Amino acid sequence: MDFTFSTEELLIQQMAREFAEQYLRPATRRIEKENRVPDEILAGLAGLAGLDLFGMNIPEQYGGAGAGYLSYVLAMEQIARVHCGPGLILSAHNLGLGAIANFGTDEQKARFLPKAASGEHIASFAFTEPGTGSDPKQLTTTAVRRGDEFILNGAKRFISNAGYQGPLTVFAIEAESGVPTAFIIDKFCPGYSISQPWEKLGWHGGDVVDFNLKDVVVPLDNVLGKIGDGYPILQFGIAYGKIGMNSLALGSTLAALELAVRYANERTHREQPIAKFQAIQLKVAEIAGLYESSRWLCYRLGFLANDPKSYRDFAREAALAKAVVARNAQEAARISLDVHGSYGLMQDAEIARVYRDAAMGPQIEGVLHMQQIILAGDILRKR
Ligand SMILES: Cc1cc2nc3c(=O)[nH]c(=O)nc-3n(C[C@H](O)[C@H](O)[C@H](O)COP(=O)(O)OP(=O)(O)OC[C@H]3O[C@@H](n4cnc5c(N)ncnc54)[C@H](O)[C@@H]3O)c2cc1C
Structure with a gap:
């Protein structure tokens, strides 16, 4: 068994630690007070995007760093050691993107991954509803087929990053089959509306909001996996x-x-x-x-x-x-x-x-x- 990290992994760990000390540490009180991670911490070359943290697990062909999950853990530990807010944003983003990278078609990957891997877009993954956070059988969001589209209606609760522009993997019951199905939508499309961020006990700055889908039109091409793969x-x-x-x-x-x-x-x-x-x-x-x-x-x-x-x-x-x-x-x-x-x-x-x-x-x-x-x-x- 080899417990030695590669040179690249050690470098990523060190870069994340230095970034967190130099840029995140001075901003921690502000993040706590405003419950918002400043844009300059997230974006741009001098931000987390510059460290490739938004695309660390995404293949290079789609604009990611392809550095793998061990590097991701090493970097995230160092960020969260200083403040968890940016860590929650990155974690939820990687969850949403990971679903597209693993289950998406080539066309979906080409459409949604590059902007999110660069940090220009921030992804979300929405399962939880007011009635359930653990049980897919209790989902109430619906997707009704109309020709080459689905019409989505429902309400989701406590969704990380739902206030940022970017792709959203959302779970709904497909009406004809009655089974959970995943769809990719662009946040802020017509019919998408969000609440104010929740004021949480911890992880300040990692924004969590509720959103509503009111007759949101989703093309057939945006089904993630197959109907029933939810x-x-x-x-x-x-x-x-x-x-x-x-x-x-x-x-x-x-x-x-x-x-x-x-x-x-x-x-x-x-x-x-x-x-x-x-x-x-x-x-x-x-x-x-x-x-x-x-x-x-x-x-x-x-x-x-x-x-x-x-x-x-x-x-x-x-x-x-x-x-x-x-x-x-x-x-x-x-x-x-x-x-x-x-x-x-x-x-x-x-x-x-x-x-x-x-x-x-x-x-x-x-x-x-x-x-x-x-x-x-x-x-x-x-x-
Ligand atoms: C900061 C934050 C970020 C979040 N981000 C997201 C997100 O991005 N996307 C998303 O979809 N959701 C998100 N959530 C929601 C979160 O994942 C759910 O709230 C969580 O799954 C718990 O669901 P619940 O609150 O409905 O608890 P419940 O499922 O109602 O659980 C309540 C209690 O009952 C217990 N329990 C429940 N079912 C069982 C069982 N079968 N057997 C034994 N015990 C059981 C639980 O352990 C718990 O103690 C977020 C929540 C927070 C606070």
Whole structure:
């Protein structure tokens, strides 16, 4: 087994770390306050687009970097270590684009991927509705065939990036067959309208809005996969989407560790740093263990994603990693908060933000219980 990263992977990790320190760190308070990632962080050569983060997993033939999922995890960890807002935008974008790259026709890929891979467009993936975030049988958005088109009607909830221009993979029940089907639409087409962004507990700046589809006309050419492929596309999407979500949790875990170490060395009692107390040492050691276990699960998932043996095996690995990594982040943030005493409880404290951010992961890209059910089902079937 080889745990060594390639020169290219190390370079991408280093570039993302330097970018996050130089450009993102000074903007973190502004992002928290305005709940918006400044355009200059996202766009242009000096932004995340310049680092190829919007097209990292997209083949070069469609304008992407083709650098693969392990590089993506390494870069996302470094971004999320400083702030999760841009990480959520990138994660949801890669989820939406990944579905098109894997299930789209050549024509669909040529039409939708290049602008999104360059960061000019930002993609979305819309499954959740007011009534369900986990169960495709409960979808209420409908697609009714009319000649060479479908007419889509419905409401989606909590959709990341839905306020940015770009392609949207949306799930609806195809009326004739009664089965979930995926469609690609351009956001802001006639009949598309959005709410104000939700004010969330954490991951500020990663905008999440509701949208309505009112008699949206979608050409037949925009069906993703075949009619009735909605469920496999959704399963693929949320398995691959977990790579981004896990990377956000990993970045938060690393931040929790670094903040605990820094505070333990800076805060003094009787002229000694609190790092001298064994109780503090035990907390730091515990967070370090959580970080190490998350780290290798995340890196391995990135490695597997580049060349999965089978889709089902990958979905199982993704569910396992998510169930552990999301909870590790919460636990690491809780312990680090403890190290900070009352100072950590102040709204402006960095660890307070990390704590709020870490609370987000377990509910998204497959709620925690569902991950455990997928995992247990697979293990029990094999015994
Ligand atoms: C920041 C953010 C970004 C998001 N981005 C997107 C996006 O881009 N696209 C998108 O489609 N959605 C997105 N969502 C929505 C998110 O994926 C869903 O909210 C999530 O899947 C949970 O759905 P729900 O809230 O309906 O919870 P529910 O499914 O109602 O779950 C509620 C509780 O019941 C439990 N539960 C549910 N079903 C079962 C079961 N069968 N067995 C055992 N326990 C169960 C859950 O574990 C949970 O504890 C986003 C949400 C947030 C907060």
